[in-house]
Amino acid sequence: MLIYKxxxxxxxxxxxxxxxxxxxxxxxxxxxxxxxxxxxLISVVTIGIFGALLDATVLRNVIGQPQFAIVMLTIxxxxxxxxxxxxxxxSEIYTLPTPFGGVWQxxxxxxxxxxxxxxxxxxxxxxxxxAFFNHTRIGVAMQATSQNxxxxxYMGVPVKLIFxxxxxxxxxxxAAAGILLAPVTLIDINMGLAVALKAFAxxxxxxxxxxxxxxxGGIVIGLIELYAGATLPDGFKDTAPYIVLLIxxxxxxxxxxxxxxxxxx
Amino acid sequence: xxxxxxxxxxxxxxxxxxxxxxxxxxxKGEVFTxxxxxxxxxxxxxNLVSRIYQPTGGKLVFDGTDITNVPPHRIAALxxxxxxxxxxxxxHATLLQNLLLARHAHKKSNFLSELxxxxxxxxxxxxxxxxxxxxxxxxxxxxxxxxxxVNLPYGVRKVTxxxxxxCTDPKLLLLDEPSSGLNVEETEDxxxxxxxxxxxxGITVLMVEHDMSLVSAVSDRVLALNYGRPLAMGTPGExxxxxxxxxxxxxG
Amino acid sequence: xxxxxxxxxxxxxxxxxxxxxxxxxxxLAVAVLALPLLMSDYYVGExxxxxxxxxxxxxxxxxxxxxxxxxLGHAAFLGIGAYAHAYxxxxxxxxxxxxxxxxxxxxASGLVVGLPALRMTGIYLAIATLAFSVIIQEVFSRWxxxxxxxxxxxxxxxxxxxxxFQDEASFYYLCLFFLVIVLWLTRNLxxxxxxxxxxxxxDSEIAAQSMGVNLAIYKSIAFAYSAALMxxxxxxxxxxxxxxxxxxxxxxxSIQFLLxxxxxxxxxxxxxxxxxxxxxLLPPLIAILRDSIPASMNDAAAAxxxxxxxxxxxxxxNFLRKPGVEAGIFGLILVLVILLEPLGMYGRWVKIRVFFSxxxxxxxxxxKRQKSYMRSERLR
Numbered sequence: 061m062l063i064y065k066x067x068x069x070x071x072x073x074x075x076x077x078x079x080x081x082x083x084x085x086x087x088x089x090x091x092x093x094x095x096x097x098x099x100x101l102i103s104v105v106t107i108g109i110f111g112a113l114l115d116a117t118v119l120r121n122v123i124g125q126p127q128f129a130i131v132m133l134t135i136x137x138x139x140x141x142x143x144x145x146x147x148x149x150x151s152e153i154y155t156l157p158t159p160f161g162g163v164w165q166x167x168x169x170x171x172x173x174x175x176x177x178x179x180x181x182x183x184x185x186x187x188x189x190x191a192f193f194n195h196t197r198i199g200v201a202m203q204a205t206s207q208n209x210x211x212x213x214y215m216g217v218p219v220k221l222i223f224x225x226x227x228x229x230x231x232x233x234x235a236a237a238g239i240l241l242a243p244v245t246l247i248d249i250n251m252g253l254a255v256a257l258k259a260f261a262x263x264x265x266x267x268x269x270x271x272x273x274x275x276x277g278g279i280v281i282g283l284i285e286l287y288a289g290a291t292l293p294d295g296f297k298d299t300a301p302y303i304v305l306l307i308x309x310x311x312x313x314x315x316x317x318x319x320x321x322x323x324x325x
Numbered sequence: 326x327x328x329x330x331x332x333x334x335x336x337x338x339x340x341x342x343x344x345x346x347x348x349x350x351x352x353k354g355e356v357f358t359x360x361x362x363x364x365x366x367x368x369x370x371x372n373l374v375s376r377i378y379q380p381t382g383g384k385l386v387f388d389g390t391d392i393t394n395v396p397p398h399r400i401a402a403l404x405x406x407x408x409x410x411x412x413x414x415x416x417h418a419t420l421l422q423n424l425l426l427a428r429h430a431h432k433k434s435n436f437l438s439e440l441x442x443x444x445x446x447x448x449x450x451x452x453x454x455x456x457x458x459x460x461x462x463x464x465x466x467x468x469x470x471x472x473x474x475v476n477l478p479y480g481v482r483k484v485t486x487x488x489x490x491x492c493t494d495p496k497l498l499l500l501d502e503p504s505s506g507l508n509v510e511e512t513e514d515x516x517x518x519x520x521x522x523x524x525x526x527g528i529t530v531l532m533v534e535h536d537m538s539l540v541s542a543v544s545d546r547v548l549a550l551n552y553g554r555p556l557a558m559g560t561p562g563e564x565x566x567x568x569x570x571x572x573x574x575x576x577g
Numbered sequence: 578x579x580x581x582x583x584x585x586x587x588x589x590x591x592x593x594x595x596x597x598x599x600x601x602x603x604x605l606a607v608a609v610l611a612l613p614l615l616m617s618d619y620y621v622g623e624x625x626x627x628x629x630x631x632x633x634x635x636x637x638x639x640x641x642x643x644x645x646x647x648x649l650g651h652a653a654f655l656g657i658g659a660y661a662h663a664y665x666x667x668x669x670x671x672x673x674x675x676x677x678x679x680x681x682x683x684x685a686s687g688l689v690v691g692l693p694a695l696r697m698t699g700i701y702l703a704i705a706t707l708a709f710s711v712i713i714q715e716v717f718s719r720w721x722x723x724x725x726x727x728x729x730x731x732x733x734x735x736x737x738x739x740x741x742f743q744d745e746a747s748f749y750y751l752c753l754f755f756l757v758i759v760l761w762l763t764r765n766l767x768x769x770x771x772x773x774x775x776x777x778x779x780d781s782e783i784a785a786q787s788m789g790v791n792l793a794i795y796k797s798i799a800f801a802y803s804a805a806l807m808x809x810x811x812x813x814x815x816x817x818x819x820x821x822x823x824x825x826x827x828x829x830x831s832i833q834f835l836l837x838x839x840x841x842x843x844x845x846x847x848x849x850x851x852x853x854x855x856x857x858l859l860p861p862l863i864a865i866l867r868d869s870i871p872a873s874m875n876d877a878a879a880a881x882x883x884x885x886x887x888x889x890x891x892x893x894x895n896f897l898r899k900p901g902v903e904a905g906i907f908g909l910i911l912v913l914v915i916l917l918e919p920l921g922m923y924g925r926w927v928k929i930r931v932f933f934s935x936x937x938x939x940x941x942x943x944x945k946r947q948k949s950y951m952r953s954e955r956l957r
Contacts, residue, residue: 118912129915131647131703132839135832136911143905257707257828264704299715302708309693309705375787401789415780417844418773421589426777430789432770436798442765447590450769454586493788 072131073138074234075259080141081107081235082242083149100239104232111231112224181240185233198225261305280304328353328529329497334383335553336373343369345553346383351497356523356530358540360564361550362573367533368410369553371499374531375407376400388496401430404496408486410505410533416474420485423474424460427492428453460488464518480511487518491526498522500532504539516542537565549573590768609753613746621745626857628752629813632759634837634849636806639763641835642843643772644799645779647703650690650710651834654804656717656826658683658811660724663732663821672737680808687804688797695793710828717823730821742816752813759806760846766802767846775799829904836907840914842921851922859910860903867894 081103088099118137194200258281265277281301288300327350334347344366351357359367372378374385376397385393387403395403406427415423431453434446461467464484469477474485483506490498503519504512516539522528523543534540540547541561549556549570557567564570593599613621633655640646661682665675690709693702717724724730735742735751742748766772774795777785786792815821833856841852874890877883918925 118916132835133912133915135835136908136915139832139904139908140912143902143908147902147905257711260704261708264701299712302711305708306693306705306712309701309708377783377786396791397786398789398791401787407787409784413781413784415777415784417780418776422773422776426770426773426785426790427788429770429774429777434770436771439766439769439771440762442769446769447587450590451586454589458586489788 072134073141074134074230075257076138076141076145077107077111077231077234078238078241079145080110080238081231082238083145084235085239085242100236103239104235107235108228108232112228114231115224115227177240181236185236189229189233192229198222258301261301265305265308327351328355328388329531330386331370331374332384332386334370334373334380334385336369336378336380336382343553344373344380347548347550347553347555349548349555349558351529351531353529354523354527355545356519356532356543358532358534358544358547358561359550360534360537360540360547360570361556364552365550365573366553367550368501370550371407371501371531371533374499375405401427401493401495404494405499406490406493406495406497407499408483408490408501408503410501412479412482412486414474414482414485414489419471419473420466420469420477421457421471423485423489424457424492425453427489428456430493456494457492460491463491463521464488479506480508483507483511483515484518487515491522491528495528497529497531500530500534502533502535504534504536512536512539515539519543537561541565613749618745621749623858623861625745625749625752625817627853628749628756629810629817630837630857631756631850631853632806632810632813633834634841634853635759635763635846636803636810637834637838638841638843638846638849639766639775639806640799640803641838642845642848643767643779644775644796646796646799647835648706648803649703649828649831649835650706650708650713651803651807652826652828652830653706653710653713654683654687654807655811655814655830656713656823657686658808659732659815659818659821659826660717660730660811661808662812663730663815664723666732667730672735676809676812679812680805683808683811684801684805687801687807690804691797691800695796707828707831710826710831714823714826717826724821724823727823732815732819732821735816748816752817755809755813759809760850763806763846771795771798833907836911838921839911840921842923842925845923847926848921848923851926855922859907863903863906870894 084106085099085103088102089096114137118133192198259278262277262281265280281304284301284304329351331347331349334344335342336344347366347370349357359370361367369378373380376392376395380393383393384391387405390403392400392403392405415426418426432449434443434449438446461470464487466481466484466488469481469485474482477485483503487500487503490500500519503515507515519530519532520543523530530543532540532544544561546559547561547564548558549564549567551569551573556569556573557564559567588595593602612624616624633651636654637648637651640648640651658679661679662675665678666672670678690706693705718726720726721728734748737751742751767775774785774790777788777790778792778795778799782792818825837852837856838849839852840855841850842848871887871890871894874893875887878885878887878890914921920927
């Protein structure tokens with residue numbers, strides 16, 4: 061459920077892509093009666109291709125504009141996706157059937173397979189992405205592109221293709237996260253917004269551009285939420301992570317693992 | 326007592342000594358140039374002087390005041406102005422606004438009087454405007470007054486930066502590669518302006534520069550650096566023929 | 578094409594460029610003042626919304642358009658202003674004092690949020706303000722002794738120095754008065770050192786610092802001033818909406834404000850007003866369209882005997898009636914504006930004016946910008 065930010069692309073539509081991914085999987089499983097894993101694959105690929113198309117048609121035009129424009133653009137896109145979803149699927153809440161039914165007893169704690177599937181899935185996803193970005197040629201090229209497009213272009217990196225790829229992967233990841241989450245949060249048109257807010261908090265807490273940071277950030281946010289819900293009065297459960305986030309940002313603005321660099325003059 | 330002195334200045338970036346024990350004095354009315362190969366630490370010295378970096382060792386004394394711990398926004402008011410290697414103008418503002426901002430260190434109005442634009446604020450604005458017009462006249466920028474910086478050619482931007490620095494009424498002017506990106510003709514103009522700044526306005530100039538023709542045309546003294554350490558100091562001719570300096574540039 | 582001959586520096590400082598300019602604004606003033614006499618209460622009410630949104634727009638324009646700081650939490654300031662004003666009124670505090678207190682409170686909260694802003698840029702700031710907004714919204718719904726939570730909080734029409742502002746027209750003039758004051762004050766700031774310092778911070782923090790701008794102080798001022806305006810707008814908002822509930826002041830409202838400044842055109846006060854007209858009038862426009870399109874298409878179909886037209890019209894009407902469509906249309910417009918006209922409506926307006934004033938010498942390249950490749954913005 062963690063959005064990787066190694067590419068410096070801040071995508072506020074991520075949560076909505078996640079929501080779309082979950083819906084596609086739902087359609088595949090419930091309407092067409094496909095296998096869960098096949099549906100997973102279909103959803104990730106569909107949303108991935110959708111992400112690449114999005115880049116080719118819309119986002120490429122804002123290359124060279126400030127980050128702010130891109131942020132606003134993705135907010136706008138997100139709103140469009142939500143409308144699309146509400147028109148297509150309505151505002152009911154759906155449940156996605158999964159093959160993970162049972163529970164495990166580990167040292168007196170009951171863990172349902174569903175939660176385990178989320179944790180394992182997240183770990184695999186992050187591991188794969190981490191390896192991809194740091195150990196493959198394309199991954200390194202992507203990082204290079206995000207840091208200096210012109211230089212990367214001169215070095216023979218096909219910048220446009222790379223950008224489409226980044227979006228495809230990013231969207232595909234979101235879809236996968238959406239499917240993993242679907243059994244817990246249930247599928248509705250606003251699931252993306254809620255998740256995206258927390259995911260952003262996690263990413264910021266860990267420091268943008270750092271995948272291990274995002275993981276730790278996510279875990280910290282989850283734990284805070286859990287403890288605040290258990291020990292503090294009502295209403296703190298949802299706000300506690302944000303309070304912590306604000307304090308953290310005031311003290312250490314670059315996040316736990318982020319690096320802070322100043323512009324050279 | 327020298328006008329501006331740098332004493333045993335050092336800074337480390339993650340174990341790398343970018344500037345290591347640099348000492349020099351600049352006399353009043355002097356043009357002092359720092360040269361050296363890329364990465365020698367020239368611009369870093371500028372960033373230390375304008376207080377963007379905090380030195381790990383050493384002392385900076387300007388006009389009898391220790392400025393080693395002065396915050397960066399106080400530097401302009403003390404009388405030190407600078408230009409930047411890669412031009413740091415306010416791009417989406419007009420040239421006039423850019424220059425007026427340079428008067429910021431001399432503003433006397435407070436927020437409330439500005440909120441209602443009291444007559445005193447108007448009077449101050451007119452005063453600033455006159456100071457700015459002097460710089461515009463001095464550097465022949467009249468025709469660009471209302472142009473946005475994004476629409477100006479590189480050469481004009483470079484001159485605008487110089488004008489902006491002058492508008493702060495500096496006593497010491499730091500010029501970071503004033504000729505980089507300029508053609509031969511523009512570089513010659515720049516040399517004349519630097520000389521005029523010194524002789525007509527009486528401003529002390531500390532400069533980082535690569536173009537040796539410009540360096541020898543305007544500098545009184547030159548300091549050569551390599552790997553953050555001083556190699557040689559003297560007149561442009563002396564430094565240029567110094568064996569260590571030749572070796573640093575040509576390798577070997 | 579008109580030329581201006583400048584004979585004194587004062588000409589660059591004053592509010593209107595020349596007499597022609599001033600007379601246009603005069604004409605506009607007459608039109609705006611006469612509006613309630615000519616229009617029905619419904620339209621006067623909608624125009625009042627425009628004024629309130631315009632104050633919000635100016636507020637956000639100062640922060641985003643001039644100082645270059647992004648806030649995703651401005652609805653929270655609006656909410657603080659609105660709730661504070663409503664609370665003070667409820668406790669019998671006179672109107673003017675109540676507004677002043679509400680503005681003071683939002684200014685203070687703006688300063689508090691501005692503190693982390695001193696060290697953050699870009700996306701971190703956006704998230705921090707977002708977090709603030711979420712917390713404040715939670716406070717609105719939980720602190721029931723003050724805000725009455727989800728039960729809501731009714732707000733009466735304003736009574737100022739014993740003069741009641743009961744009907745739409747009088748409230749319209751009240752909002753107009755506040756908007757004009759806000760525009761005048763903001764314009765004053767922008768033509769004095771504070772405004773220039775903001776612009777400098779937006780374009781290059783390091784250069785601004787080297788020119789003697791204290792970044793911390795000017796960023797704080799920007800935040801506090803922006804929040805203060807939002808508080809003022811909030812007080813008017815409370816009267817206008819007449820019933821406060823926590824779920825009004827959500828992130829979606831903040832995003833709507835951002836949409837306002839972008840559609841209007843970043844970096845201009847005109848843009849804030851243009852954007853306000855747009856954002857405030859779009860929902861009623863959609864409402865009108867969703868009834869009139871099917872009807873008119875139906876008429877056309879009957880007249881021309883083409884059945885498809887009626888069906889298409891019906892379809893559009895049904896589509897516009899679905900929940901959440903409004904947000905999607907806002908999103909679509911946001912995307913189109915960023916893609917086609919990054920300078921917003923004001924930018925387009927300037928271009929059209931230049932086209933006619935230089936006709937037939939207009940060159941298409943006048944507003945072409947050098948295309949630059951995006952560099953990493955981590956290093957700011």
